[in-house]
Amino acid sequence: MRAYLERAQEHDQFMKKQKEEFQIGKRHLANMMGENPETFTQEDIDEIVQHINDLYKFEDAMIRKGLKPDPNLALELSGYQWIDKESLEKNILEIIGDRDYNNLINALERLCSLPYSYKSRDFIMQYRRPLMNQMQNFDAPKPQYDKDGRAFIATYECRRKRAIGNVTVRMPGTGKITINDQDITYFTEIQPREQVC
Numbered sequence: 001m002r003a004y005l006e007r008a009q010e011h012d013q014f015m016k017k018q019k020e021e022f023q024i025g026k027r028h029l030a031n032m033m034g035e036n037p038e039t040f041t042q043e044d045i046d047e048i049v050q051h052i053n054d055l056y057k058f059e060d061a062m063i064r065k066g067l068k069p070d071p072n073l074a075l076e077l078s079g080y081q082w083i084d085k086e087s088l089e090k091n092i093l094e095i096i097g098d099r100d101y102n103n104l105i106n107a108l109e110r111l112c113s114l115p116y117s118y119k120s121r122d123f124i125m126q127y128r129r130p131l132m133n134q135m136q137n138f139d140a141p142k143p144q145y146d147k148d149g150r151a152f153i154a155t156y157e158c159r160r161k162r163a164i165g166n167v168t169v170r171m172p173g174t175g176k177i178t179i180n181d182q183d184i185t186y187f188t189e190i191q192p193r194e195q196v197c
Helices: 002-032 042-065 085-092 098-113 117-125 190-196
Strands: 080-082 128-130 151-160 163-171
Touching: 002 042, 002 085, 042 117, 085 098, 098 117
Parallel strands: none
Antiparallel strands: 080 128, 151 163
């Protein structure tokens, strides 16, 4: 009788631990899907699992029919990177471990490698950030012409640390560099010479 009670108690503790882990996993899933963890139900979980199964069934059906995905619809991820762990924690409102973060990134990369990943573009892009926040256009200055008809561009007050320089580039040039009425040997060390050239 004692052995039975001990096994029953161990079983109860095991089930309690499993329920706690299930609740934690359910909260993570709800946060990843953008749902409220307090109102996330088993039906919601079943719906997500069904959606994932439907995606696999779709791909299998296309493969059986011999249809390949349209390469023009392929998911384009260049210019983006995965969000960092801190940003992910802010999005899902929970603290996650490095292992969980790495598992998520690996799963998302696997999803991106699938042929029909473009169907999940919105979901994937929730976890991507642009490499640059804004596009910067560089407008090259228009060349001016001197009295001999040679093109040149002059910029003034170029700053490097505490030095201020005026630079004129001519075309066709001679390859000569003048610094305070001296050639490149004005700089005694190699590094400043390389930076000028």
